[in-house]
Amino acid sequence: MGNVEVAWEDVISVIQMMRTHLIIIGIAFVCMIAALIVAKRWKKPMRGLIRWQSVFAFVLIVVLTINSAVTGTIYNTLNVILSDKGELKPEHVENSRRVVEEVTNEGIILTKNEDGFLPLAPQKINVFGWASTNPIYGGTGSGTVDTATAIGILQGLENAGFETNEELSELYEQYRADRPAISINDGQDWTLPEIPAAEYSGEVLDHAKDFSDVAVVVLSRTGGEGADLPYDMGPVMDGSTMEIGTKYMKGSYTNNSDNYDDFEAGQSYLELSRTEKELVDMVCDEFDNVVVIYNGANTMEMGWTEEYEQIKSVLLCAGAGSTGFNALGNILSGEINPSGKTADTWLKDIHKAPYFNNIGHFAYTNTEDVTAAAKAAWEKADGIVSFVNYVEGIYVGYRFYETAAQEGLFNYEDTVMYPFGYGLSYTTFQQSMGDLQVTDSAVSVDVTVTNTGNTAGKEIVELYYTPPYTNGGIEKSSVNLAAFDKTDLLEPGQSQTMTLTFDVEDMASYDTYETGHYVLEAGDYEISLRTDSHTLVDTRNYHVAETVVFDENGTHNGDVQVAERQFDFAEGDVTYLSRKNGFENYAAATAKPVDFELDGIVQGNGTYDPAVFNHADDVMPVTGAKNGMELYDLRGADYDDPRWESLLDQVTVDEMVELIAFGGHQNAAVGSVNKIRILDTDGPAGVNSSTLGAFGTGFCSEVVLAQTWNLDLAKEYAEAMGLEFADFHIVGWYAPSMNMHRSAFGGRDFEYYSEDSVLSAKMAVAEVEGAVESGMYPFIKHFALNEQEINRNALCCTWSTEQAIREIYLKPFEEAVKSNPDGKIAVMSSYNFIGTDWAGGCAALLKNVLREEWGFKGMVISDYFGNYGYMDADRAVRGGTDMMLGTAGNEAIMTDLSATSVIAMRQAVKNIFYTTVNSSAYENYVPGTIPNWLKIVYGADLAAAVLLAGLEILVIRGYLKKRKIDSAE
Template structure:
């Protein structure tokens, strides 16, 4: 199966606002409720102060006044409209860049809200020429809006010259290394919507697909269970790592240490192939114990609006859906959501939370849209990263999911090839994940079922290694979505592409079969990533945790004990009655 993200960066309101500015649609007849629209029991007035642009930061104050007769809160929504060159880098004319929510304001009361954001938040990703993030020179209209369409006030920020974020000392948004194209092959043979000449190619780009066959070039590269061979990616230069070495390093010794601390190598040297394979292969709703290093079994449970243990049937209270949380535009509330999840995880003896889910509302009718925050990457990023921050503050590692481009449920298990431009991938679909790593400090990732181009997301090295780890600096484990095989999921393939652990509950293709040096190095890296997340969970905060007997085992032992006592008692009673009858017969 396949899906073409033909709209490119023009997702949701970004299309409607831009198309209106280009005269391509009748806005009033098309849009009933703009993005960011909301009602209140009172009325507000917002006044935008002078804008300062210095040292790469745009900042200003907004005075919000409650002009009604009922107490209430308001949201300051900040958008920018960048300079656009016809036929140049694709740009929407309305882009949410920042927002803040006021405290509760009584009638007549005012609050000064401070807004600040980096100029590179207004940069565009040029996937055709610079192959990097670019902030083009020109005038940027920065506005405060009632919604994406209704401008309350605006100021001009002028960028004097092009800024290209492509050097080690000038990366975009704090990237560890400069971002450059990682998804060229995933563009496919697709015509994408362009703003050029007032969306002149709109009819062609948005038409139903007519080609349902992969090109011969893509067919030759496509891999699934029927034709994947680990040997294709073996490197003869790889050296076999040490396994099974004698040592006394315990996992608790690594708690709080850097990912590249030399002690990790000593710990990893002690592990055997079987120990690593068991840890990697059997990661369904928790990670396995490794007795030799003091790694206890950890429990991870489903989300995103609660904690649900699918085996014990124990669950926490449920919170509102992610869409509801995003509708509040309240970052503090999102953080408290995550903190509440963290507290309940402690009550349930849970280490990891399969959430938050942060895919994009590309289609309002997608099967799990209610689990996701918004059609907008910035709003989604703020809500998701705050939930992650809240959970991580309690030592609970959050699995941001589904990484990435898993924006529909239809055909999700049918090797769904998702085609998109690199610009759209980076500007829209990856933004909440990026913020969850950089701002939220997430300790875990759940990848997705779909293919990106012709590579399964769970083995897409460009996504999981180049972007996630190299650019964003993520350290921790990547988990598959439910590991049902489905004709393409294979552990050998996964660990070579950047996945570490299989969300498997049965033995299928989740075990490592190749024992080459390349495979063993990938196993070692995957094991390192899993153990790094585990060592920094709340269960290791006070040293090596005691191995607790699960309650179900305790109950089982009690039942066995009571049964044994009853059995012995009945045996004694039966023998006594037999002896009494024997004596009576002799008498």
């Protein structure tokens, strides 16, 4: 969600909502002017009386009209803007900053450390690179971190006892003080402001060598909401991205030198720029001991770090939040032993990724035909109906690289820089694997970890499985993460035995084309202990005697209903990567799209007519009944408690419409059942709401959290954030985000966990648990297949196989929902289309899978409802979205009030009620509470009434007095 993109649209919407009120005030004003003119015909004192009465009448009409708007039309909008908010408690801020540092202590990754160069005793060090003075703290959009109180890289190093070369840092600050903008509205400035090597004077370099013989080079990359990183810098450099036609492709770059271009056409943003390359050359020419720090969430090409013998150590440090760069100093000094491991596969050449040709801007050429009935939607998308093909199927990240290398498609060492789950330590560990412990439903194995080095440290234990594969059968990766855990801090020589357990059903695959169910095929399953996805320690064998199909005879992983085909419509006419015959279709499947004609209709506001889907036999539900119940009566009640029907009978249709439409940053009040207003807001980096005017501590990015592989820390992270939300009296949290790192160029990769669905799922479950226990109801998002920012509002049709959808993209959501069966969480749907069906109105996703298969009982909110031309509220509610994330109504108002629609609205209202009444908002419920801002309005009304009455008395007395005088004369 973006909390700044549509501010002007909100203002316009409020004006439109008040149109009638403004017309009334305008008419009253004209009448007042007319009365003042007509009054000239009368003699004194009648002339004065008429004038005063006309002014009083106008003021009274204005006051009454404004009151009508404030307590009616714009009540919910004002309730958000003028909400009663608390203040951050200093002890909670201190706790948050501690947690951010602890998470980053374990989330920074050491990937190279020749001859044990690190750690360094605190000493003087040279820090090169403009990013050292302008590091990445998080992302942009809803993930922005306030840098005013954040600790930067240099300060973090200094806090650890290092002394940095101020001459260098002043040089960078003078070169450019601000970081180029990544803006949702105005396009992206991708400039990397790096001083050309030729502009470093000999004096500066001599001083640096005198200052220290150690050089640290800091490079960074950033992304953000609304913009994926450029996969080809050519169009950015020459400005042609401006010609594509959609604002999400705008981009610019300013070269650092007049003598050369920083990037050439065909280079990606995740390669070194020429200026950066020359900086590294210069530093390595001048210094024998170099440390490289990459500050970014997107997996950059790091192969160049192997080309310089002077580069002794490499550290990966993504957005570190408010205090995370203290952790960088802690690790450099040895105060903390690095224990983070990669959450993604890092490639030597990103151009060779199987997704590479199928990311970015692709638009159908027959859009005018297929969207003729959706002209408004098409125009708001700048005349584009876009698409993205998830051609790699289930072979996302390491699942592809491990499998394809095994099949002989390429040489692994030539392709992969850092495997998934890779990271070094200042000590060494030995892991030993016990025998499998098998029950009917689970597999367990004891792993003993021993610290065999000289430094205390933590180690991550990773358990994988290799399923049997039949050529041409169900697609399967040769390596799949099954379970993981992290040791305590182990002193040298100390051991810890950990039991890793996973369900046998976790090894089942979704069989798209035969049974349409999850299937656990007969055969041998290799259970392997690895230090990363590629490096094997030991194996055990698990045998499945007979194939198991998870159908009506037994559901899969706790499904309430049998998982069966739901997304045939999302596959489209696309060639998907297959392991068959050693990936023989690799070239065809991973090539650039060649078909740019859409067969079908992309639904927009102009193509959806609710009346077509109305049921003639539907009976209008009871509304507005006087049953004497209030929402609080059902706190703790079962979702199927029959009292819900009596409560819902009390809600009026108008209240349903208001509750559903005004869901932006709040959960609106409903008077008929005494439902209180509740505040919801962003974001993934903590409280971050310009709408509410509430800003909290900036937390480190979810990538850093995932790289800890520490579920206890993930829970503590959410708990700390929850304390700040509670300080602001905010209950709903638009997070955590659990989409996948399908591509290294994802603009919101900083906000998502990993390329792996299992690591993402377990992190999501832990974070959701912490949020719920702290009193929040988290909106897990963006549901689903929302892995691309480019064209996200350009009717972006996402095509994928059902197996990939279920095994990769839905898995984190599934686990989060199933771990919270009592409805204490919420879901945020997404902007994109699944096939040609908008995710926010996709019944297959939001009803059939989410509610019926998984048993979800909470509420679903749309992503920001920004007048995009396809986010139709009627369609959304019919399809399974309960509330629209809008603060000013926009087009979120339900327009169809048929029995069919009211039945759907009634169900949506129940879902909203069920989640909110069971939240912390009702722990200290006091009936009849009136918002403070409304009390002020009522007080102002009373004051105005007294003032007007007093003035009226004075005017009448004056009139009578003057008339008496005139009569006497």
